[in-house]
Amino acid sequence: MKSFVRDVISTEKNEKKLRKDKRMRACFFTAALLSSSAIAVIVIFISMKGITPFLQEGVDFFSFLFGTTWRKDQGIYGVGFIIVNTLVSSFGALLLSFPLSVLTALFITKIAPKKLSAMMTTVIELLASIPSVVYGVFASGTITLLVSTLAAQFGLVTAGGSSLLAVILLLAIMIFPTITSLSITAIRAVDKDVELGSLALGATRTQTNFKVVLTSAKSGIFAGAILGLGRAFGEATAVAMVAGNKMFGPTFNLFDTTRTLTTTMLSGLKETTGLDYDIRFSAGLVLMAVILLSNLILNLVKKKVGNMK
């Protein structure tokens, strides 16, 4: 922060005061440094712990990364199908939630009457503040029921409703407030002149909203989608309640049980040592890599999309 006074304080007359100041500054700096080093500590320690199974306990790295079975009773750990499952469920949720979120954001910012808009904002805030376990309880009480009745319509049997479809629906609900609130911010930031220009050219209000406002806000909306996807990847407890933890895969059938990286890390936390425990860190490492890679790729796409005018 720039100060007009600090630069002209006499350093000779106020030596003692300034020395004390320097000490305080060092304290504050240490706090900032500590806070920012947390991310480095996380990456370094989980990486170290995550690669020990490959170095010390003889797990083959390639069969781990591309394997299609995860049976801890037989000591077979293959994370490949779990990665695919995680991607399928998260992108499925995004596909479902994204249009709804954007339309809701547009409704709140441009279309709704003032009172309705304030009410919907509260709804979104409340949805965002509900903890994930509560979503989990809700999902295993209602969504699983919905899925199993739906499956019965097709003459299929599900494992009590625990299925890929249930995971997708749950995640879609959970990322809905995230994407919506970021889209709202993006739409609010659209230049008023662009809108007025479109209206002056004879477009109706609705045409302006859908063709001009949304196009100008697409970069921010895309950022919201990326954030929502990150949340979908990392969601653990709620998904664990409806996933069903299949031991092999990958799962593409909507009514079949599935297994994601996070549910794998959560399942059966009995031991605190040994390979079965260490391999969770490897799964965590894979999860971080998946999030990082998908963020990188999507950000590249976002740049491309943002540049097309």
Next chain:
Amino acid sequence: MMQVNAAVKKKRKIKDACLNAITYLSSGLGAFILIAIFVFIFSKGFSSLGFDLLKGNYWSNNYLVSVEESYNQAGNYQAPADLNEGAAFSSKWGIAFVDAQDQNKDNVILIEYVDEASPFARLLDDSIKDKQVTLSAESGFQVERISYQDENGITYTAGNIMSQNAKELCEALDQADVIEQAYFKTPGGGIRGSILSTLYLILVSLLIALPLGIAAAIYLHEYAKQNKVTALIRSAIDMLTGVPSIIFGLMGVTVLFPVTQLFGATTTNILLGAFTMAVILLPTIIRSTEEALIVVPKSMRDASLSLGANQSQTIFKVVLPCAIPGILTGVMLSIGRVIGESAALIYTMGTYVNDAPHLLSQGTSLAVHIYNIMSSEQPNFELASAISIVILIFVLILNITVKLLSKKLNKAWY
């Protein structure tokens, strides 16, 4: 020409109306989901909610008891005047029972009242072999089984396992001459332990994260120059917000567990959970503090400095007091985060529900307690929903407070 124009206009109008209708529909869907969640949780859990749930233990205690030899005889007792109408009183034994339902909606018999001179007030614990442990039946105990002998010395069994109700049990006891043995249970399924652990968690994690976060925010906003190091620190803190909580859990057990071992921890524990939560809370607190600092006008800092105060005095006596509403917002958001967090805590605190938690023991926060219930073979939806209601009420109160606080922040006097 005019006619064509009208037709185009009509078509456009219909199209616009359709597009608008979709936005109404999609936001209606959002509202519907919220209502569905609330209706589901409240309808499932409301009947289980009550003071017994909040202050009761989760695990039930079992008492296998017999009456002390010298007192094991019938007497003649008076029912107290304020005894409940529905209670059945045995004047022979000085004890009253009521019918009730437990957490699983099964019928149970509860002790409503025990006379001070009653044989049931002088019991010996049979489950402990060598020692003589005396205890008294208390109101609220569940009567599973009472076996007694009648005048002819024949043993009978009465109580819940004979699927009797309170009145039948009372009538059976009136036949009794000597009480042989009784099996009492305290009702379980309460969440007092989890509430306590959650409070510990909130307190300790804020105690660590608050000073650290505020100091970091002060450095970033008041001292830091616009250079590469500052940008690096900022982006590192921002990156923390994108890390999924389960990864924080992994970090907790590897990096922070040795720290709690210094305090004497042997298993995963509440202190470890609090340390981990402190790291999770840091970005929230830093951001909300910084937002509050931005609002404080620069002229106030300059005025303080020109009056001869040094930078740290200015910060502590002028800037921070003005930023208190913003910091409080951060605190509220943090408390909400701690209450709702589950994945990180499952790793760092374990999933064992502890009725008497302390900092170095395992325990569950309310959210983890729900996870524990839901991951069992036959999940008890009623209990899970009841705890969810408790969490939701907490979160709602916090949200409202944040809204009021931010209004106050906007109305600051400067």
